[in-house]
Amino acid sequence: MVAITLPDGSVREFDGAVTGAGIAESLSKSLAKKAVAVKVDGVVCDLFSPIKTDASVEIFSRDTPEGLDLIRHDAAHLLAQAVQDLYPGTQVTIGPVITDGFYYDFARDEPFSSDDLKKIEKRMMALVDADLPTRKEVWNRSDAIAHFTKMGESYKAELITDLPEGEEINIYYHGEWHDLCLGPHLPSTRHIGKAFKLIKLAGAYWRGDNRNPMLQRIYGTAWANEKDLKAYLTRIEEAEKRDHRKLGREMDLFHFQPEAQGSVFWHAKGYLIWRALEAYIRRQLDADGYIEVKTPQILDSKFWEQSGHWAKFRESMFVVPDEIPSTDDDAPVLSGKSDLLALKPMNCPAHVQIFKQGIKSYRDLPIRMAEFGCCHRNEAHGALHGLMRVRQMTQDDAHIFCREDQITDETRRFLDLFSHVYADMGMTDISYKLATRPDTRVGDDATWDRAEKALADALTAAGLEFELAEGEGAFYGPKLEFHLTDAIGRTWQAGTYQLDYVLPERLDASYVDDKGARQRPVMLHRAVFGTFERFIGLLIEHYAGRMPLWLAPVQVVVAAITSEADDYAREVVTTLKAAGLRVDLDIRNEKINYKVREHSHAKVPAIAVVGAREATERKVSLRRLGSQGQSILTLDEAAQALGAEAAPPDLRRD
């Protein structure tokens, strides 16, 4: 007897092993028809897998989150099957479900084209119509390896070889086509439906390792129905309009050009955002007990050798020879024999030098040393991405030198600072990651154990939920990463908090403890925004360019209706500027409709319209971005209200 507990709590008994399909059949015809898989004690299983012991069972249809995952997983298989039908000799590798869809990596000498995608899609549709049933076989390990090797599927054979001994080797069939897969799957290809689309082609290294061959990855999206698919495509289209690179150009904030690739030309309007942010964060740091310093841009390579950067990051440093370039046009500019300097890729070693000046007592700690340091990193060409990944960037960087017993307090203090800053910025969707020791690192394992534990403990004490990112720490210590999401769902590290026992050791920083003995301080590397560049990029996408008043480059445009009101418009500008606002004047020979439209497109938060009426009554007609109507205020009221609203959030608090 097998007792099956259903979601409503009722129990059904079966004479022996029963499948999900069998249970569904026994419940109702319509359920049997809709069922796509079954959850057995919380684990999603094939509808045709026998359930041999008592269990809680939930049967679900394709219109559930679990069902959607299966649709995407099956769509990946379908893609592989279609590709192998159309392009014999192509090897399959892996094809997982990802956010909003799936991908499959193929090994094929000839590249796929976008035309191929259309053909593949068509073939996939035909396979759905063919309604091929799913069937599972469990194979013997060596037979499976021999089978796939014989088929010429060396990647699959490698995958099976690397499976742990004793792991079941499941082979799923969709018709005759079959693949190694953990499963589970939909009962047949018809259940996948046709709400899918192949969206892009890309290269991807086999097993994510750049020493391995590059495979061809085909990305697709799949949904339960056409409506969801359409909604997704519309969502992506809308998101693309929020792209900071597009808005940066449209709003005249910044630009890039090939002569300085990866470095930003900040236009006046973009730099106003930067200045507002910098002033804001500087106030927070001042209030939180930081000191601010400024350190050299170029330092001798010996210095970077000592810090460990030269060995690990030299290839992405901008190295500068310490010599006078030749002025002889026929001779090489540089001799290649001089000593080498490098532009700083980070500020920390320089901060240690300031710490080391004089003798520090345990009473001096913690020292919170901040710098808006401009750093250069020679990032790989393919890594550059608008403001998000640049070669010259300025961090709101600081290093906290403290005693080990101060780590918990400092961590809590930083997390407080971080959360109130992000709240002020309107950024609430943050994911936290604790990144642990990487393969290439400095410092012994005992030190790493201590550092990772200290950080995890501090986080737990602060009550923060975090995800573990194994092996993604900095080479000198574990780190907490604060990630934000861009318009199309990519996540970027913004803030960071790193615990470091190693650099103080390497650079010989010490303080004198209460017994008069020399001790190593702990160094906490931290940034709240991360870099101004990336953070501004994320802010632009977050607000879709419609910045809150305090960050808007132009806060108010005063637009005159007729030239009779020009003088009054000038006066309004003067008054609003006196209230601390950034104001532009628009007395062009254009209709008011045109002006309103243009400034609205430019995402100016407030338009103060003045005509003859306003001029005589000393009023303004104020129109806010996003609103259809306007309100009539006296000039003084408008100046006061807008001036108050334009104050940075920290200065608005009582």
Place this chain on the structure above:
RNA sequence: GCCGCAGUAGCUCAGUGGUAGAGCGCACCCUUGGUAAGGGUGAGGCCGGGAGUUCAAUUCUCCCCUGCGGCACCA
């Protein structure tokens, strides 16, 4: 850096083996108009760079550069 795709006016894009076109923007003129496009005229292009094929290349081929989407990397 690797794989794929792209590069035509300031922007968005069309186009052709015989050296180019639209809309918006810009300039000038008319228009003084009450909350998301008033009208007219005009200027503006080494068709990313280099080489090759050709009588002729923006168009075809190759190389390079830059950009885009991924991958790898991200102190």
